[in-house]
Amino acid sequence: MTAALLDSLRAIVGDAHVLTDGDLSAWEQDWRKRDRGRALAVVRPASTEQVAAVVKACAAAGVSIVPQGGNTGLVCGSTPDASGRQVVLSTKRMNAVRAIDPANLTITVEAGCILQSLQEIAEKDGFLFPLSLGAEGSCTIGGNLSTNAGGTQVVRYGNTRELCLGLEVVTAEGEVWSGLTGLRKDNTGYDLRDLFVGAEGTLGIITAATMKLYPMPAVQLTAWAAVPSMEHAVELLGLAHRTLGAGLTGFEVMGRFALSLVAKHFPQQRVPFVTAAAESADETPWCVLLENSDDESEEHARSRFEKLLEHAFEAGCVSDAVIAENLTQARALWHVRESITLAQVEEGLNIKHDISIPVSRIPEFVRVTDALLAEKIPGVRMVDFGHLGDGNLHYNVQAPAGGDAKAFLAAHEEEVNTLVFDSVKSFDGSISAEHGVGSLKQHKLPHYKSPVAMKLMRSIKGALDPQNVMNPGRVLEA
Ligand code: FAD
Ligand code: MLT
Ligand code: ZN
Secondary structure, eight states: OHHHHHHHHHHHHOGGGEEOSSOOHHHHBOTTSSOBOOEEEEEOOSSHHHHHHHHHHHHHHTOOEEEESSSOOSSSOSSOOTTSOEEEEEOTTOOOEEEEETTTTEEEEETTOBHHHHHHHHHHTTEEOOOOOTTTTTOBHHHHHHHTOOOSOHHHHOOHHHHEEEEEEEETTSOEEEEOOOOSOOOSSSOHHHHHTTSTTSSEEEEEEEEEOEEOOSEEEEEEEEESSHHHHHHHHHHHHHHHGGGEEEEEEEEHHHHHHHHHHOTTSOOTTOOTTOOOTTSOSEEEEEEEEESSOHHHHHHHHHHHHHHHHHTTSOSEEEEOSSHHHHHHHHHHHHTHHHHHHHHOOOBOOBEEOOGGGHHHHHHHHHHHHHHHSTTOEEEEEEEGGGTEEEEEEEOOTTOOHHHHHHHHHHHHHHHHHHHHHHTTOBSBSSSOOTTTSTTTHHHHSOHHHHHHHHHHHHHHOTTOOBSTTSSSOO
């Protein structure tokens, strides 16, 4: 049976694109190195028709499929399980731009298109594709849609879902749903597009998408501010909203310890207001990275941006600040922010969270939850940072200094997750705002979503994928 399936797959995509031997770690190992599975084969189709034929062949053989884009997901959702019975379907060869419609402000691309390529293609034509995240050099638009990725521009442009107008999808039965519309309004029944966005490959395979483009802003200004507390960071956010309106395109918060890890592991980078020594009480506890995009003259925009920071200084919510003088300086500041994830990897395995809480309640959440954690695990180190502008905090927990990170995870991951998620629930938040559920959090979902919500989700899965071919055991328990 297996040999017959492999023969069919080779006949569909060509021998060179059905990988079964050699080092398959790029497809079998997750980005965080939390999980290493084993694939029956890695299959690399080049077209929607090939994807459909692969799905039909796998479904007929009773073999499940794990869709994979850039494999940068952080919740073990894009790698196979240990059974050696799953096919990894990589979309990487499907990376063509199918159309750009400048008047409609849309671009239609295939799912395997790398996010950074999409940004660059849009920019060449004078447009902005605003989705931006640290993994943009390797993640794909299909993966971004399937995780409904957030990133650093959500405060102005929304999540990937808000940037998507239409989809082409290969269903779990191997049919093609051609929903590649550029319409901004369409009320003809259930929204199929929104079912597949954020489904983490459990309902079908996204093969192409029509995405929104925006005019490129004339000016972008970036500032880095030291703030005395999380309360002050929230106050600064309110001030920025009132002063900049829709011009506020980024608002990131970063804790002192998170930044000290960047200073420690990447000493070539200059981290404003924080050193590698970390716990010095003289250093600011939090920094904020703000971005302002505008269409007026640079002089006018800069003067307003400076006034915002002066005002914040007078109000006591900023203790120090720098404004980037040019694009190179702005990029360097963003690079520090985007390096936190890698610095954390260097420091050792950790318990990652991507929670969301109403912005107004984040300071209290941090205070209460920090205290609960410190009581349970003395010396535990908090690597807090994230997208404060949209209420999404990476509230990450690192082993006490000098502790064995692997042993810490084995001993404490479950209790830390339960403590943090219970606290999130008590603040009316979500246990995942960005990275999704994957196979890391699927067992937690029934505790934090209502029975009715779980029943509806299971009904949708049952209706769209009755044979459980698509990424089983992810999002919903197998
Ligand atoms: P993969 O990892 O390959 O897959 C992710 C999920 O989508 C899997 O469940 C997979 O089965 C499914 N999938 C992939 N392609 C398809 C498809 N075509 N059809 C159906 N299902 C599919 N995430 C954020 O939200 N915000 C951030 O700021 C952010 N920053 C990051 C920074 C770093 C350094 C890293 C490593 C990751 C970051 N992430 C972030 C997480 C990750 O990059 C995103 O989840 C991204 O959207 C995943 O894209 P991918 O192509 O790598 O998908
Ligand atoms: C980020 O905001 O940098 C990402 O979501 C990645 C992470 O949480 O480490
Ligand atoms: Zn994030």
